[in-house]
Amino acid sequence: MFWWLMAAMVVVVGGVTLAVLGSGDGSGGPAPGGLPDAEPDRPHDPLPADRPVAPADVVAVRLPVAPRGYRMAEVDEVLDRLAAELAERDARIEELRAELAGERAAARTGGGPVDPAGVPTGPDETADGRD
Known part of the structure; x- marks a missing residue:
């Protein structure tokens, strides 16, 4: 019985060795004409590349789960x-706010008070509509 198990183990080790070395380049990969490489199971980038990210895009993101959780990368x-x-949007918002403040200041110096939308009001009106 012992000799039979030893012979079976030698056959198995020899078969694995031949399979690895017989791959053609010694890497253990498929031989030419063998099975093609498997496609990755990861989906493409879940966020749109042609436009800014919308809140609905973030809600729709579903990252693939790996055996021990999400793929950190x-x-x-x-x-x-x-x-x-988000940083780009915040910078643009600040730029637009500064531009709006400059336009309001220019409207104040050139005419009467300015309403919250930046439109000059009559000479007796204030920005909040009170006299």
């Missing part, structure tokens, strides 16, 4: 992109 990539787009 993919989560980091999505969060980095969201952070960059």
